[in-house]
Amino acid sequence: MNRIGVIGGGASGLMAAITAARRQNTEVFILEHKEQAGKKLLSTGNGRCNLTNEKMDTSFFRSEETKYVEEVLKQFGSHEAITFFEGLGLMVRSRNGYIYPRCEQASVVRGLLVREAEESGVRIHTGVHVTEIIPGKKGFQIQGEHADKTARRKERYYAHKVILACGGRAASVLGSDGSGYTLAKSLGHSLVPVVPALVQLKVKDHPLKNAAGVRTEASVSALVDGTEVSADTGELQITNYGISGIPVFQISRYLAKALYQKRRAEAVIDFLPAMSEAELTEYLQKRSMKERRKVSEYLTGIFHEKLTLCLLSLSGISPKKQAKELSGDEIRRFVRQCRHTVLLIQDTNGFDNAQVCAGGVRLQEACCRTMESRYVEGLYLTGELLDVDGMCGGYNLQWAWATGWLAGNAAAK
Numbered sequence: 001m002n003r004i005g006v007i008g009g010g011a012s013g014l015m016a017a018i019t020a021a022r023r024q025n026t027e028v029f030i031l032e033h034k035e036q037a038g039k040k041l042l043s044t045g046n047g048r049c050n051l052t053n054e055k056m057d058t059s060f061f062r063s064e065e066t067k068y069v070e071e072v073l074k075q076f077g078s079h080e081a082i083t084f085f086e087g088l089g090l091m092v093r094s095r096n097g098y099i100y101p102r103c104e105q106a107s108v109v110r111g112l113l114v115r116e117a118e119e120s121g122v123r124i125h126t127g128v129h130v131t132e133i134i135p136g137k138k139g140f141q142i143q144g145e146h147a148d149k150t151a152r153r154k155e156r157y158y159a160h161k162v163i164l165a166c167g168g169r170a171a172s173v174l175g176s177d178g179s180g181y182t183l184a185k186s187l188g189h190s191l192v193p194v195v196p197a198l199v200q201l202k203v204k205d206h207p208l209k210n211a212a213g214v215r216t217e218a219s220v221s222a223l224v225d226g227t228e229v230s231a232d233t234g235e236l237q238i239t240n241y242g243i244s245g246i247p248v249f250q251i252s253r254y255l256a257k258a259l260y261q262k263r264r265a266e267a268v269i270d271f272l273p274a275m276s277e278a279e280l281t282e283y284l285q286k287r288s289m290k291e292r293r294k295v296s297e298y299l300t301g302i303f304h305e306k307l308t309l310c311l312l313s314l315s316g317i318s319p320k321k322q323a324k325e326l327s328g329d330e331i332r333r334f335v336r337q338c339r340h341t342v343l344l345i346q347d348t349n350g351f352d353n354a355q356v357c358a359g360g361v362r363l364q365e366a367c368c369r370t371m372e373s374r375y376v377e378g379l380y381l382t383g384e385l386l387d388v389d390g391m392c393g394g395y396n397l398q399w400a401w402a403t404g405w406l407a408g409n410a411a412a413k
């Protein structure tokens, strides 16, 4: 009997365990240090779980190894993920390509995975924190600490193969506390530096602080040492410490990496991405000539009042000025400010506020067909532990399902 130990009962661990247990002559157990497997899944997609996405190619994943990601997705893409979940009895629905359970309940996704694992014979040991994995001639010795209400007991487990599925260190309250990186390093693996991703940004001398609480459609670009490296459009949220919202999440990993490398990190906001600079200038020139109101009042038809006041102040225009008295130069300055507000980024929020991590075990150190370690035979690596991060939209779970499936299949062979 081939005994497989899966370390971590999150998305990729559950997928790996189910896939392996469905094969003949395998005995699979999961060691999970939280009180339940799949705890993080409950929080995904705001409790609705964005499982995957119909639009699936390497452009939605951030990794220097595009070919590697492509190879993984070729073997297990969104179609395979949807088929897998439909096989568990989940009906899914697409919202512009974003796939959710039809019932919109992440708890159902978690419940189906745990039930399928148990019905396939997987033993799930919760409350076991794995501290060491020791490879030997015939397999692995796994050291764990079992924390119950009264004491911490040391425990040992044995497996012929080990699947390391501990996740990264984002949202540690949900289980992934970074211990997977320590375990991977102890087994000879190296890491691309790990930084928070899909995370809010903190702004130095925040020029939009007075607009905290405002949500508005905007384009946000990430600039590293003055060069644009990424951009996204969507609902921007201005906070008292900086900026948040999906477009900020999407670009955050580039700025997090830049900050780690001590480079200049800036976010440039275009508050009116749907209009060209010339169109906006012409519109304001025409409108302001006829206006009898103060400039702050007439601009509230375009922006939230708090944001209008910030933009006027940054353009050096008094909000009390009559709109029709605006000079051509003032209009140009205001237009420029609307299209190009530069924010100096001093930090990101921490790992506990991030949805995922960028960085992790170098991809070249695991085979893209099996996820087996190139250093330790019988060891497999999955999910967020690896140096791939996806954009918002179901891509991180897709990566977890795909790598879990590959590892589970290969380990059970």
Ligand SMILES: Cc1cc2nc3c(=O)[nH]c(=O)nc-3n(C[C@H](O)[C@H](O)[C@H](O)COP(=O)(O)OP(=O)(O)OC[C@H]3O[C@@H](n4cnc5c(N)ncnc54)[C@H](O)[C@@H]3O)c2cc1C
Residues within 6 Å of the ligand: 007, 008, 009, 010, 011, 012, 013, 031, 032, 033, 034, 037, 038, 039, 040, 041, 043, 044, 045, 046, 049, 050, 051, 052, 128, 129, 130, 131, 165, 166, 167, 168, 170, 171, 174, 175, 176, 177, 178, 179, 180, 354, 355, 356, 382, 383, 384, 385, 393, 394, 395, 396, 397, 398, 400
């Ligand atoms: C709030 C939030 C919302 C998200 N929403 C989405 C979404 O809608 N769509 C999407 O695609 N992605 C989403 N993500 C990202 C996605 O959840 C993760 O990328 C994915 O779960 C990673 O899977 P994984 O198996 O690698 O790690 P995880 O799911 O984090 O699982 C790792 C497991 O290992 C356990 N573990 C860790 N170390 C040890 C140890 N030493 N011993 C024993 N057990 C250990 C942990 O407790 C955990 O259960 C979201 C993330 C967060 C935080």
